[in-house]
Amino acid sequence: MNQEAPIPAQDFSAGGVIRIGISACILGQEVRYNGGHKLDRFIRDTLGAFVEFVPVCPEVDIGLGVPRETLRLVQDDSDPDGEPLMQAPKSGADHSKKMLRYAQRKVAELSKLDLCGYIVQKGSPSCGMERVRVYPRLDGGMPRRDGRGLFTRVLMQKLPLLPVEEDGRLNDPLLRENFIERVFAYRRLRQLFAGRWTIGQLVSFHGSEKLLLMAHSPGKALGQLVAKAKAVPRAQLKDDYSRLFLETLARRSTVRKHVNVLQHIVGYFRKRLDDDSRREVHDLIEAYRNQLVPLVVPVTLIRHHVRKLEIDYLMGQSYLSPHPRELMLRNHA
Numbered sequence: 001m002n003q004e005a006p007i008p009a010q011d012f013s014a015g016g017v018i019r020i021g022i023s024a025c026i027l028g029q030e031v032r033y034n035g036g037h038k039l040d041r042f043i044r045d046t047l048g049a050f051v052e053f054v055p056v057c058p059e060v061d062i063g064l065g066v067p068r069e070t071l072r073l074v075q076d077d078s079d080p081d082g083e084p085l086m087q088a089p090k091s092g093a094d095h096s097k098k099m100l101r102y103a104q105r106k107v108a109e110l111s112k113l114d115l116c117g118y119i120v121q122k123g124s125p126s127c128g129m130e131r132v133r134v135y136p137r138l139d140g141g142m143p144r145r146d147g148r149g150l151f152t153r154v155l156m157q158k159l160p161l162l163p164v165e166e167d168g169r170l171n172d173p174l175l176r177e178n179f180i181e182r183v184f185a186y187r188r189l190r191q192l193f194a195g196r197w198t199i200g201q202l203v204s205f206h207g208s209e210k211l212l213l214m215a216h217s218p219g220k221a222l223g224q225l226v227a228k229a230k231a232v233p234r235a236q237l238k239d240d241y242s243r244l245f246l247e248t249l250a251r252r253s254t255v256r257k258h259v260n261v262l263q264h265i266v267g268y269f270r271k272r273l274d275d276d277s278r279r280e281v282h283d284l285i286e287a288y289r290n291q292l293v294p295l296v297v298p299v300t301l302i303r304h305h306v307r308k309l310e311i312d313y314l315m316g317q318s319y320l321s322p323h324p325r326e327l328m329l330r331n332h333a
Contacts, residue, residue, distance in 0.1 A: 017052045018187050019113055021155075023121035024055035026167045031057040035067040038121055040167050047180065050324050054113060058126040058151040062095065062102045071095065071125045073134045073147045084134045086125050086150050096150065099126060103154035110155075114190065115162060117183035118155060122168035126151045129166045161246050162186070173332040174252065182249050184323050185212070189245060193238050199229045202241065209245070211319035215253045215261045222248060259289050262298055265306075265314060272309050281305070296330040 025032050028039035044053075060066060069091060073084040085096040120127040125147075132147035148156075156164055163182040170176045192205045206226045213222060222244045229237055262285045269278060284298040299320065306314045314320065323329055 018050065018116050018183065019054055020047075020051045020183065021054045021056060021110055021113075021115050021118040023119065023124070023127045023167070024057040024060075025121055026119060027053060027055050029055060029057070031060050031066055033059070033066075033068050033070050038167060040170070042176075043119060043167065043170065046327060049326070051116075051183075054110065054115065056106065056110075056151075058099060058102060058106070061106070062098050064095070069093075073125045073132055073149075074137055075134050077137045083153070084147050089135075099150045100154065103151045104158075106151070107155050107158045111159060115159075116187045116190070117163040117165070117179065118159075119170070119179075120149065120152050120155075120164065120166055122166040124149050128152060129156075129164060129169075161242055163246070163250075173329075177329040177332075178250070178252060180327060180329060181212075181322050182246065185209070185249055185318070186246065188318065189242060193242070197238075202226060202229060202237075206241075207313075208316045209318055211261050211264065211317045212322055213245070213248050214264070215257050215319060216251045217248045218257075218260075219248065255289060255291065258295055259285060261319060262288070262302065265302055268311050268314055269305060269309070273305060277305070294331050296328075299330060 022043070023038075025036075025038045026040050027044050028037045030037050032038065059068070059071065069088040071086055071088055074087045074089075075084050076082055085094055086099055087094045087096070120129050122128060123132055125132060126149045128147070128149040129152050130148060131145045132149055133143040133145055134147035135141065135143045152164070155162075163179055163186055165175065165179040170179060188205070188209075192201060203226055206222065210223075222241065225232070225237070225241055225244065232240070266278070266281055266285070269281070273281070281298065281301055284293065284301055287293045288295055288298050303320050306320065
């Protein structure tokens, strides 16, 4: 089944450019320690058609050359509970302080660019997000895999709500969809709170995101927060809603959760669709449940009926068009 045009409620060109910070090597820049790169063509070419990348190479920015001596995270034996250091094993040079000072300055600079996400390079002692090797200072010891690159550590500490993901993990279709979905949702959230906003606008925003949130978590905390919004100080309301909203979307959606959302939507078709059309929708939902067709198939048919029946509430749901169809993020089984 071919995908149809997106529901009009979601205009991906509205609100200005979407900026994503990124490790420069992922865009093909030859800045790695060996003079190479880690080009990801989906990220650069496909996703790049919808976003503006802000490339960063922390190691080059602190003055290390290309090519350069390899770096690694090393645990200081005198401080086993402390954060790992970033050192060059051959020369013994320690670049930790220089990198951390740079990271503080650079993240402050990036925070002014209204980033909506950040993609970092897997395994890097400066940029890795998780499971980076941490070596004991003494030679010969086995590394553990629980480190985080020094630059990314500061980035995630200073911008805790910003969607961050590694290039390697984006090869997983589910993780790729989740990250990009969060990027576009983060932009919508920033637009809501960019200027003067009203509780009525928050209620409307939450209503339009309700089904997307349901696909990630059935929790009621966000709805309860909105329900008591008038009793919560405005600054706290903004902070609490933003945190809960993004934490919810960071949870993985599943086939079961999507089926629940799709069946919820079909409830709005009751008495408005003929029996054959309703049966067709249910059959496609069941085919998706059994992983015989990708999510895009029932969603496309549902979008057709929503548009035809002019169901305003559903036409405003970001769930039906959370990101550009050209990214083909719901096309995996």
